[in-house]
Amino acid sequence: MNLALAFAQSAQRDPNKTALFWGEAQFSYRQFRAQTLGVAARLGTQFGVKPGDRVGIWLKNCPEFVPAIFGVWQAGAVVVPINNFLKPPEVQFILADAGIDIVILDESMTAGFEILAAQRQGLQSFPVESFGGGDDGSGEPCESAPDALAVILYTSGTTGHPKGAMLSHANLLANVQSCTEELLAVGEDRFVVLLPMFHSFMLTVGVLLPMLIGGSIVLIKTLHPPKSIIMEIVQHRATLLPAVPQFFRALANCPLPADLPLRLCISGGAPLPAEILKQFMARFPIPLLEGYGLSEASPVVSFTPIRGPWKAGSIGVPISNVTVTIQNDQGDILPPGQIGELCVRGANVMQGYWNLPEETADTLRNGWLLTGDIGYVDPDGYFYITDRKKDMLLVNGINVYPREVEEVLYQFPGVKEAAVIGIPDARRGEQPLAFVAAEIDIQLDDKALHNFIRERLADYKVPRKIVFLPALPRNATGKVLKTELRKLI
Secondary structure (H helix, E strand, O other), X not given: OOHHHHHHHHHHHOOOOEEEEEOOXXXXXXXXXXXXXXXXXXXXXXXXXXOOOEEEEEOOOOOOHHHHHHHHHHXXXXXXXXXXXXXXXXXXXXXXXXXXXXXXXXXXXXXXXXXXXXXXXXXXXXXXXXXXXXXOOOOOOOOOOOOOEEEEEEEOOOOOOOEEEEEEHHHHHHHHHHHHHHOOOOOOOEEEEOOOOOOHHHHHHHHHHHHHHOOEEEEOOOOOOHHHHHHHHHHOOOOEEEEOHHHHHHHOOOOOOOOOOOOEEEEOOOOOOHHHHHHHHHHOOOOEEEEEEOHHHOOEEEEOOOOOOOOOOOOEEEOOOEEEEXXXXXXXXXXXXXXXXXXXXXXXXXXXXXXXXXXHHHHEEXXXXXXXXXXXXXXXXXXXXXXXXXXXEEEOOEEEOHHHHHHHHHOOOOEEEEEEEEEEEOOOXXXXXXXXXXXXXXXXXXXXXXXXXXXXXXXHHOOOEEEEOOOOOEOOOOOEOHHHHHOOO
């Protein structure tokens, strides 16, 4: 079994069923299947894509995302979702690292693509506007083996460059099956998709899961104001809502319609603060349950059981066919209550990082995925995260590594020292805050420095504020003391 075959079987079961709602438009499984075949055919005949080739998917949320990814798999190629918030220099690294020569994109990415094409010889674009009705390809999916590479998900790297987590068809199919069981999902369910579809959370839970069980996607067209989302949820009778904690905070302040059809809300992408959970549960008669995952695990690892018990602050228990333990640095499994690193084992765990054997060896130890998250398990088997081993921020549920921002700060003329930390933000979860020290006799301009960063990094990575200091606090070995910087907030 592979993802292309799984989707073909799902489409054949009920071809006339609505697969996706997009405002007033509806797309049936038959339409998506036809477009999938058309995409696969053109990838092969027009663009020369062969099995195993990597194809970039650089799209904002749109219905065409579905036939784009399944079309790539139908052709036996590898999907590389590209964060649509990234700037051309960031995308350029991914294209070069993954060896991507063809990018599926929409009109909004045209200007960025032209910059990329000028720097990468032979780069071709496949606009979704040219998908049409499809149906001009073979109905037989490429015979990709279950352990064949299906997706490379780029996650921010601690060295300043993102790392490509390699997920096989079997990895993703296993995670979809486990999530189906945990969510008690059935073909009658309609999943709300409002988060970016390139994100691992949405790719698996919001796109693959409903498409492979014969369900439906309610793809939200307008995110502001939040009440417009509720209107679409009511209009299309959506039943499951996966989102990040900040969205549920906004939702808790919206008027409550009498006929809200949701049966379950799922919080992921970032820790769910107890206060947000409290506010939401006070307003809505719907369970809001927290899960946990990471791209390297396809991504879902644990979930709060629907039937309970529900424990505030917990990320729940491991999903079916996944094992989670707390380990020390030596790989010893620790008993309940002791703090250590969350380690994951299961069919959902990645094959490794693309072209990074040393980083792969550091992350995969004796069959365990080392998550970099610190926490503990209670006597009932519920897990809790207390800290992050990796120096990472979560902005709107998306990973931001301070080192990447610091590298850009150091490129600005006159910057002598730079350090970035995360500060709590009610709307986004966290925000980057930068501390900068200038060279002697240099006066740095705050606005110019902000513009410099904004030209090189996605907007969510840009520090909300830059604090200028004469010098950054360091220890005896020269390491910046971020604990001291946090005291200055």
